[in-house]
Amino acid sequence: MGSEGNSGALQSLRGNVLLRFIPLCSLGFAIVTGGLESAGRGLCPVRGIRGEAGSEGGGRGSRPGGVCGRVGMWCRGRERHAGSSRALCGPALLLVLVFQGLPSVYSSIHQDPNGLKVVGSTNLPVKVYVRLNHNSPRILCVTNRLRNLEMIDPIFQWHGPGGHLVTENSSVKITPTGTLLFRNFKHEMSGVYTCSLVFKPTTEQEGKSYLMKYIIYAFSDPSFYYEFTVRYHSTSCNNIHNISFGKNLLRGLSKLVSELTCEVSLRKSECHHVKMQRGGMQNEIFFTFTVSSLDAEKSKSACQNTLCDVSRRLRKAKDLIEHYFSQQVEVIGKRKGLLPETYYIEGTLQLVWVKHCLPGYGINALLHPDCPNCCGR
Known part of the structure; x- marks a missing residue:
């Protein structure tokens, strides 16, 4: 598999991500589970697959770490135990399954919205529930992984149901770092919001672009x-x-x-x-x-x-x-x-x-399974 294909198909395993490895010896699978952020890097320097260090082939000088090191050690251990260099871990038998999590859900139901920060995802929309006539949580235009990166010349652009969002008005505020905040949230503000982020990792590299989607709902307490x-x-x-x-x-x-x-x-x-x-x-x-x-x-x-x-x-x-x-x-x-x-x-x-519930609102656990006791629209 080429590095370009790996970059588009697999997700980066860097960042504050909790990974869990479950070797299923009888099937020869190494299952990797965890909430993964989108990016453009490969998965493992094992059997010629591109690794985190950016080296190809897992040859001399490359140092597999994180997922790669653990999978590699598990494979080598199985090889020594089985007495065969291809037992369970050959290219035809080693499968790495990456499970993506369900859409993230954030709400200000039991929390102070001023202290809650919502990060985005480039894979699936993030649901946000905002209490009617209250301020929203701080909605960031970054993923969990991008929060830890240095960005050069970042450009943040927000779009909502009514089109492009201006930097600040009576009900919406967008900070210089791309954080979106609603004031006195109304039901007509509900809808799909997207944020595009463009930046350069270094001055010599080309710019990278990311698109994050949020579904924002208004709710009231019954x-x-x-x-x-x-x-x-x-x-x-x-x-x-x-x-x-x-x-x-x-x-x-x-x-x-x-x-x-x-x-x-x-x-x-x-x-x-x-x-x-x-x-x-x-x-x-x-x-x-x-x-x-x-x-x-x-x-x-x-x-x-x-x-x-x-x-x-x-x-x-x-x-x-x-x-x-x-x-x-x-x-x-x-x-x-x-x-x-x-x-x-x-x-x-x-x-x-x-x-x-208020007129026009109702409790519907099927429509809002993430907020089953909320009065939503």
């Missing part, structure tokens, strides 16, 4: 809330006290969860005539409430410590509400004489955990 329904017995659906009773019930439930920085809202209230099993007709009021976390802007005081966890606070609110209605059952059971006009019907409380 809001969580509980929806619960309860049923109350009423003397009549036309009773004027039904409205005031609903308001008082809402006021009491809201006060119950206020210390958790949560709020209760009345979604709907309906009165129906219900035919009882093996019994007569009775009037029942169907209440539907939601209990949700107050936004930081709406709450008068900032929550502290673990109370800032939305899920934790909502679970505590759920426990308080369940205890509230179980107490009502106990009070009615101990009551002597006539029952009140309106009272809670035991066993009718039902609570459902709900995830909610």
